[in-house]
Amino acid sequence: MDKLKTFTDSRGSLTIVEEGHEVPFKVQRVYWIHSVPQGQERGKHSNKVSWEYVVAVCGSVEITLEDKNGRQTYMLDSKEKGLLIPPDTWDEIRNFSPDAVLLVLASHSYDESAYINSYEEFLQYIGK
Numbered sequence: 001m002d003k004l005k006t007f008t009d010s011r012g013s014l015t016i017v018e019e020g021h022e023v024p025f026k027v028q029r030v031y032w033i034h035s036v037p038q039g040q041e042r043g044k045h046s047n048k049v050s051w052e053y054v055v056a057v058c059g060s061v062e063i064t065l066e067d068k069n070g071r072q073t074y075m076l077d078s079k080e081k082g083l084l085i086p087p088d089t090w091d092e093i094r095n096f097s098p099d100a101v102l103l104v105l106a107s108h109s110y111d112e113s114a115y116i117n118s119y120e121e122f123l124q125y126i127g128k
Contacts, residue, residue: 001074002082004055015079017105022082023053025107032057032103036096043091046116046125051107052085059100066090068126076102090122 002022006015019027033042043063054063060077067089074083085091093102108114116122 001076002084004080004082006080013079017053017055017082022084023105024084025051027105028108029106029110030104031106032101033093033096034058034101036100038096038098040096041092041094042096043093044117044119046090046122047087047108048114048116048125049087049108049111050114051087053082053105054085055079055082055103057101057103059097060095061093061097061100061102062095064092064094066122068128088126090116090119 004015004017004022006013008014017023019025036042054076056076057079060075062073062075063083063085064071064073065083065085066072067086076083096102116125
């Protein structure tokens with residue numbers, strides 16, 4: 001998880017995410033997840049080609065990532081935290097605060113065929 005560069009003065013704060021720095025890919029798609037009802041989860045898939053960089057620009061959200069090296073959970077609870085999600089990584093997004101807005105920068109346009117939506121299939125794909 002990255003601590004994002006933030007500049008604060010009497011006018012407020014400005015936080016920066018730059019392609020080639022925190023985001024090691026050319027951004028092809030930007031979207032945000034919001035208004036998630038309490039108790040609902042998002043993600044629960046893996047992408048075979050796309051990188052993603054996520055920031056909770058409002059509220060908080062918990063993200064669990066799993067790849068061939070193991071499983072780890074992150075709490076995005078600050079506008080100054082960013083998380084890089086490489087391809088071939090299973091993600092589970094949960095515990096959205098009522099005001100949560102999760103910004104996602106992606107390296108590829110949406111392609112349904114690039115997704116693995118079954119956890120069992122994902123485990124087979126990564127050889128676990």
